[in-house]
Amino acid sequence: MHREDIIQRNNWQQKMEAIGFDFHSIDGRYWEESACYCFSVEEIDMIEQVTAELHQMCLEAIQHIIINKRYDDLAIPELFRKHIEQSWLKQEPSVYGRFDFSYDGFNAPKLLEYNADTPTSLIEASIAQWFWLEEVKPEMDQFNSIHEKLIDRWKKILSQGWIREPLYFSCVDECQEDYSTVQYLRDTAYQAGILTSNIFIEDIGWDAFGKMFVDLEEKPIYSIFKLYPWEWMIQEEFGQYILSNKLHIIEPCWKMLLSNKGILPILWELYPNHPNLLPAYFNSFPLNMPHVRKPLLSREGSNISIYTSENTLTTEGLYGSEGYVYQAYAPLPKFGDNNYPVIGAWIIGNEVAGLGIREDNSLITKNTSRFIPHYFVPKD
Secondary structure (H helix, E strand, C coil), X not given: CEEEECCCCCCHXXXXXXXXXXXXXXXXXXXXXXXXXXXXXXXXXXXXXXXXXXXXXXXHHHXXXXXXXXXXXXXXXXXXXXXXXXXXXXXXXXCEEEEEEECCCCCCCEEEEEECCCCCCHHHHHXXXXXXXXXXCCCCECCECHHHHHHHHHHHHHHXXXXXXXXXXXXXXXXXXXXHHHHHHHHHHHHCCCCEEECCHHHCEEECCCCEEECCCCCECCEEEECCCHHHHCCCCCXXXXXXXXCEEECCHHHHHCCCCCHHHHHHHHCCCCCCCCCEXXXXXXXXXXXXXXXXXCCCCCCCEEECXXXXXXXXXXXXXXXXXXXXXXXXXXXXXXXXXXXXXXEECCEEEEEEEEEECCCCCCCCCEEECEEECCCC
C-alpha cells in the first residue's frame, strides 16, 4: 500500500456530475484525484477476508446481545427492544454497511467502527472511482463490485417478497450528499426492476384513521429505504407508530445494534485478542494507555477524544448524552504531508463488495475529509 501523486483529469468535475456525483466539491474539495492509493493483490485479498470474518462476527454478536438482553449497554430505548428482536428473528434484509479500518500496509487492519445503518461515501466508492480507473489506470484493477452487487441485492430482496411497491427512498431535505446517495441507491433498485418513488423524511405523514404512513398525496407507504439514523427516527413525533404499523424499513431495525459503538466492546468480549479488533470497554480504559473515547451514537467524527501521553485531541459536536465507549488507540498511518487515510470496506448483503478511502489532515476523520480513489496491480 502506498500513496501516489498523479495528474487530475481535465474537466473531472463535469465528468463526475454526469454520473450523478454532484457533491464532489462540498466543503471546497471532497473528491481528490491528484493522488490515489495503490495496493497489491495480496493486500486486497487480505482486506476482503478480514471484512468477511468481521461481518460474521457482528452477526453472532447480535445474537449474543438479544439472548443476553444487553440493551442497557447500548442505551436502546425500552420501547423498541422487542421490535429489534422481531426484526432479527424475521431476518429482515439488510442492503449495505461499511467497516472502517486503520491500515498502514504492514500491520493487520484494525477495526475502528462499523457504519451499519446509514453509511455514506457510496456513490464515490462505487461508480465514481470506477470511471476514474477506466480513464486514468485502465491497465490496473480495483476492488469494486459495489454497483453490481447492489443491483443483485435488490433483486433478491424483491424476489423474497420483502418489498411492496413502490419502494420509497428517503432522506432529509436540503442535504446534497444524502440526496445524491439516495438517488444512486434508488437507481440501482430501478435497475433491479423495482418500482420506486421519492419522499423526504420531513414529508412523511401519518394517517391516524387508517393507521399507516402516507406520502404527500396521502398514498400509503408500505416499503421504504431511509438514509436517516434509527436513533433519530424513533425520537420523532411519529416514531412510536413504527411499532404498530407494517411498514417495512431498510435498513432493518436490528441494525441499531451494529451502528451503535457499543458493538465494539461486545466484540472484544466475544473475541478477545482477535488480530483485527482493538481492546474496547464500556466504562473506562487502563490508565496511561493511549485510547479513544467515542459516544455510543455519533457521526462524522463528532465528540471524539484521543488521549495519549503527549496530548489530547478532541472534536466538538452534539453527541454523548447516551454514554461512551473506550477503545485502544490505533493511529491512522501518515502518508506525505499530513494525509491520514481510513479504509472503508463495503458489505452488500452478506458479501464483501469493495473499498473506498477517506483521507483527512487530522487523526480524526471528519465530514470535511477527502475521498481518494484506489487501484491494485493485477496478477500477470
